[in-house]
Amino acid sequence: MDFLNAIILISNFIIVPAITYGSQLALGAIGVTLIYGVLRFANFAYGDLMAFGTMIVILFTWYLQSKGITFGLLPTALLALPIGILFTIAISLFFDKTIFEYYREKKSNPVTFIVVSLGIMFVLNAVVRIIIGPNDINFMDGHKFIMKAREFKQLTGLNEGLAIKSTQVITLITTIITCSLLFYFLNKTKTGKSMRAYSDNEDLALLSGIDPKKIILLTWVIVSILATVAGTLYGLDKSFKPFTYFNNLLPIFAATIVGGIGNPLGAFYGGFLIAFSEIALTYAYKKFFKYLLPESLEPSTLIQFISTDYKFAISFAILVVVLIFRPNGIFKGKVI
């Protein structure tokens, strides 16, 4: 019984939150990695692109709600998601046409691209804050919990409860669908293969007749979809605040590099690795050991590797460690 309690405790406080957070990071990291693989620069505006997509979703959610349309048990935001994606694609392509294309044709160095993406970051930051304001917005509606801790306790008779929020399940399912579609596209379809070829070796791909314009357009479309989905899922699960989205860029970058920049599968694993280490290393295991160890061995301290204040710092530290040991990431980077 104690063993089961310990397992449930860990699932409730580590596994379920880490899977959710990891999915959100993974979606974001795949987007950053795709941009890096195809367009060959680190896009610092990505966090704000996520915020922009989520903002559009929120605005349409409000619109739908004002018309009395809801999605039953599911959050209305899922109905507004396609519109958010469309707007994000539009703004991505707009920035590509007006700004990035110029530097691409000039074959500028990666640092110029980074600087330009900083400019776009400032602009998007302002646009989001001007339109929707800098405050916390909770746009989750519909059914909140699939399983409440109390219900679980009554159901199983255990001491520990397992709470599962519906947003956590939605996040997981959406991530599975999005990622399987994406990896099917990249590995099985002709266009996806040409995209990988382009990322692998630009000159060879051009020689074999791949149209770079089409590849780049497609990349922006996929990246915008990923950014909006990741942003909306994060917003549903926690809440929407422009500043948090900007900050999330940092663990996303960490996940991207840890997984090997330019490698989508690596980014996927990287997201989960970062999420699990952030949550597992800051969790206090006192109660966990209380269940498992005999009374005489019970710990007196919290058994916490590092305090929760350093949650973000952990992902950065992992990144630094990876950079020292395997500068190309855990999985070999630079190949889609």
Add this chain to the structure above:
Amino acid sequence: MKNFDIKISFSIMALLIILVGIFQSGGVALSILNLCLISAVMSMGVNIQWGFAGLINFGVMGFLAIGGLATVLVSVPPVIEAWSAGGMGMLVSGAFIIAVVLLIFFINKKLSDYKYKNYLIFLIIILSIPLLKLISGPSISKIESINAATSGFLGGMNLPIIFSWFFGALLSAGVAFVIGKVCLGLRSDYLAISTLLISGIIVSIVKHEEWLSRGVKNVIGLKRPAPYEVNLQSSDWFIRLVEFLNTSKLSKIFDIAERQDLLSKLVITSSGIVVKLCFAFIFLFVVCSLLYFSEKALRSPWGRMMRAIRDNEDAAKAMGKNVVKQHLFIFMLGSAIIGFAGAMLVTYDGLFTPSSYQPLRYTFLIWVMVLLGGTGNNYGAILGAFVVWFIWIQSAPFALYIINLFTSQLDESNAIKLHLINSIPYFRYLMMGLGLLVVMRYRPKGLLPEKVIRN
């Protein structure tokens, strides 16, 4: 023709600040000037790294926070009780950290051929964190419990705050040494991301180690290298000076009580201005001497070597230059200057608020200054700092004017108009972003491009 651009652009900048002094108030103009000068020091630091050596450092925020921490460590009086309660424990922990770092460097040097060297280092780091917690934990809780509301930290050395600027520079250089050892071998974009993330680690340490910096509880009432307004207002010579300077204004009023009233008002406003002027002179001195030295450095053989390394690393290597060593040195030098500026900023504010360090304001804005002003050109970096800070402050009234212009047809209580007016503070980001994009497109080398120096 050579210095023509520089003279004209700086005259325009001076004129703009004077105009602010005339139309808004002298105090506003002086505080803009002071922050422009501080920003100029920051942007010169970044310029040394990026413009001279081509190192992309997105960790500006971290070094500024270290400089800010230095002001606390140097100028605040020590909390004796805290020292006696937990000082020993903290010293032991400090010695432990130094021992671990030395051990890692030793392993790195001596066992460089050992296959599992990296794993050994990793293991040491992982083991040392819980050990460190075990050693320092009791002392930290003791220190933080002493007068938690007013102190709850170790305090500093009670020295004049000017020393902290140099101490901040030293501390930053030390941290830059460690970061540089780890990261400088990386490619440009990796370096950008990793320095950004490391600065995040630094800020979260400064924010959460309350025994060191009071963390989110802030440290207020720091010392000043300039006189205090209150002291000025109560000193005789100052009142007489203000009276003398405003004789014509005062002599027009005949009622004695009214005259006294005006005089005390004048004393209050001019005391603020005098304090800011004192700061401005100190900052101006710093900027000028820094400019002098970096111009000298740029023209010296060392500066030529740095540019050679920046423009063609392989060729410089082939000529026998130690690129790795020079990169590390210039990374430390630039970070030291940024740390110096961080200490100046906290000194000017008079308070240390770790939670205010955010990458947008303290890293990317400084970068915009350098890129806008002109990379590789010291005058450009200074000009960039002035222009960007001026826009940053003055964008609010400007945005208000634009909004009123475009919505003049709308009713005063129109929802859209009110919403726009409420979001005026964010128009500065928009202007920064658009400014950066425009400059990168049409003047990619900045407002004052780097001059090719021919000896």
